[in-house]
Each structure stands twice: as C-alpha cells, then as structure tokens.
Amino acid sequence: MTNIMILTGAGISAESGLSTFRDTEGLWENHAVEAVCSAEGSATNPYPVHAFYDARRGQLPLVSPNPAHVALAELEAAWIDEQRGQFTLVTQNVDDLHERGGSRDVLHIHGELASALCISCGARFPWKRDLLVAQDCPVCDDGALRPDVVLFGEATCGFSEQCRTMWDGVMAEREAVTLT
Numbered sequence: 661m662t663n664i665m666i667l668t669g670a671g672i673s674a675e676s677g678l679s680t681f682r683d684t685e686g687l688w689e690n691h692a693v694e695a696v697c698s699a700e701g702s703a704t705n706p707y708p709v710h711a712f713y714d715a716r717r718g719q720l721p722l723v724s725p726n727p728a729h730v731a732l733a734e735l736e737a738a739w740i741d742e743q744r745g746q747f748t749l750v751t752q753n754v755d756d757l758h759e760r761g762g763s764r765d766v767l768h769i770h771g772e773l774a775s776a777l778c779i780s781c782g783a784r785f786p787w788k789r790d791l792l793v794a795q796d797c798p799v800c801d802d803g804a805l806r807p808d809v810v811l812f813g814e815a816t817c818g819f820s821e822q823c824r825t826m827w828d829g830v831m832a833e834r835e836a837v838t839l840t
C-alpha cells in the first residue's frame with residue numbers, strides 16, 4: 661500500500677483561464693486586499709467581500725477543467741479502484757474544477773466558491789448564485805451567510821482535522837517525488 665497526498669494551487673486553475681491572486685494581472689490588481697479578502701474587511705463592510713466572491717463564483721460556469729484536473733481524477737480513480745492505497749487531493753483553490761474534472765474527494769483548505777457559510781450557526785450550503793449580504797440561513801433563520809472561503813486573518817479550514825493523520829503517515833514513509 662502506498663498513500664498519496666497531492667497539493668494543488670492556483671497554477672492548475674490558471675491553465676483553465678482563472679486569474680490567480682498574485683500574478684501581474686491578478687485578482688487584486690483593482691481591489692484593496694483588505695477590503696475584499698480579509699476577515700477584518702468582511703466584519704467591517706461585507707458588501708465588497710460578497711461582490712468580489714460573487715464575481716469569482718460567476719466565472720465558474722465560463723471555465724472548464726483542463727487535462728491536469730482530469731489526469732488527477734483518473735489517478736485517483738485508478739489508485740482507489742485498484743486498492744493501491746489512500747489518495748488525498750488537497751487544494752488551495754476555491755473553484756470547483758477538480759470536482760468537475762472527476763475528482764471524487766477534494767479537500768479545499770481555503771474553502772469553496774460554490775458554498776455558503778452561516779456565521780451564526782456554522783452550517784454550510786451548496787451555493788451557485790450571488791450571495792446577498794442579508795441572505796437568511798435556512799437552518800437558524802439568521803441573515804448571516806457569507807462566502808465559504810478562508811479570508812486573510814482566518815485559519816485554513818479542514819486541514820488539521822481531516823489531513824493531519826494522513827499527512828503524518830505520508831511524511832513518515834515518504835519517498836520524495838517532485839513533479840515538474
């Protein structure tokens with residue numbers, strides 16, 4: 661048994677046409693990071709934060725998974741179906757291109773555009789459209805939904821709970837492999 665953990669970042673989505681945050685024509689070029697991507701900005705004035713992520717979410721139907729997304733999905737399928745070991749795909753990306761490329765189990769450590777989070781009760785919901793600042797939560801009936809993404813000033817989600825054991829296992833018996 662050989663366990664695999666793969667980490668992907670903005671580069672894989674850039675190939676599908678999604679802007680990365682940090683490149684020269686990146687998403688922040690016309691935005692103040694503090695206003696649109698920070699926990700403090702969200703608490704002070706959530707409107708720019710919602711608008712920024714609404715625009716990002718609105719791009720998703722316009723882009724498609726590229727061969728790298730599909731290749732990772734095929735690797736996962738083969739690895740699991742042939743019972744060769746565990747396969748964990750961790751992504752820093754908030755888009756849904758891994759899922760649409762066929763990946764079965766994706767851990768989004770920076771959250772997901774296609775999800776809304778209630779800041780009152782913590783419930784999460786699949787979300788495809790614009791997210792109103794005063795959108796009521798279907799669970800607790802509070803108007804407190806926000807984009808389910810990790811903002812600056814917040815901890816990455818999921819990693820410690822879901823991946824720590826896996827990560828430790830990988831690191832304990834790792835064979836260093838660098839993909840280029």
Ligand SMILES: [Zn+2]
Nearest residue numbers: 778781797800
């Ligand atoms: Zn709620």
